[in-house]
Amino acid sequence: MEELPVAAAGVEPSSSATVGSAQLQVADVGVERFNNDHQRLLFYIVEFSRLAERFRHQQPIDEEWDPIDAIFPRLEKYTQEHFQAEEELMRQHDYPLLTRHIAQHQELTGHLQQLKESVTTRHVEAIAALESFLFDWLTTHINQDDRQYRGCFQLAESRQITEKALFNEMISAEQLKRIIELSASNAVLLDLRTVSEQEEGIIPGSQLYPCAHNLLNRQDTEPFRRSFSARFAPEQFDSEQWYILICRSGPRAAIALEAFQEHDLPACELIGGIQEWLRQGFSLVDREQALAEAEHSTPV
Numbered sequence: 001m002e003e004l005p006v007a008a009a010g011v012e013p014s015s016s017a018t019v020g021s022a023q024l025q026v027a028d029v030g031v032e033r034f035n036n037d038h039q040r041l042l043f044y045i046v047e048f049s050r051l052a053e054r055f056r057h058q059q060p061i062d063e064e065w066d067p068i069d070a071i072f073p074r075l076e077k078y079t080q081e082h083f084q085a086e087e088e089l090m091r092q093h094d095y096p097l098l099t100r101h102i103a104q105h106q107e108l109t110g111h112l113q114q115l116k117e118s119v120t121t122r123h124v125e126a127i128a129a130l131e132s133f134l135f136d137w138l139t140t141h142i143n144q145d146d147r148q149y150r151g152c153f154q155l156a157e158s159r160q161i162t163e164k165a166l167f168n169e170m171i172s173a174e175q176l177k178r179i180i181e182l183s184a185s186n187a188v189l190l191d192l193r194t195v196s197e198q199e200e201g202i203i204p205g206s207q208l209y210p211c212a213h214n215l216l217n218r219q220d221t222e223p224f225r226r227s228f229s230a231r232f233a234p235e236q237f238d239s240e241q242w243y244i245l246i247c248r249s250g251p252r253a254a255i256a257l258e259a260f261q262e263h264d265l266p267a268c269e270l271i272g273g274i275q276e277w278l279r280q281g282f283s284l285v286d287r288e289q290a291l292a293e294a295e296h297s298t299p300v
């Protein structure tokens, strides 16, 4: 068997399959629906490769062309629906490489039609050519070209969540978790708890802005207000950034939010604070380790 092209090393795969001696990986493009579509294409490739292997050294007789013919309606439907959906989402997000990407889709569609004609006229070379075309589709188009839109879509989703949160002045633990997963955002997570509270663990990616007062007495917010005012220096913050304020259960973040808003600094509070984060089953990371690892480890 000829050596098959294998997906580029280093892709974060959303799915993989073994074909002959090759392990094929499909890059995670960051959109679940498209990952599922790509997985379907991988399935077609695996099925077709098994078929092609049979005819590598012998010409199919009449009815043996039937399963080869059968792949085209599936691929045509696939290209039509999948490409349309991708292009639609790209338009929605003003994807800068949209024109080029549409041209690539058209090229793939055109190439598929040419191969269909070769198969219809029973050219035996068309089987190997179709197999090679499908591998190229996976390794070049999906794992390289499609993968490029991942960052653009993730940033758009992250912005959408954050803009909504800023409008509502609050963000849920689930929304914050999603922003962290997307890892494409200009939102800054600001942990306002005391150092000893932070030592119990912090939300991944948080910057530390420890305040001296823990506001255990909810009936008397004045000590925390005074402590926070003494600590708060608006010039340390950037009005182009979006701040997500985090405390143990919410009240301190709500007070800090007032100060941020007074200085026109875009901010919102994490509803229910770290307690709600933990209630949702989300984990914390070690403060010292996070500080050592993160480039922005210097507390604000």
Ligand SMILES: [Fe+2]
Pocket: 086, 101, 105, 141, 145, 146
């Ligand atoms: Fe595409």
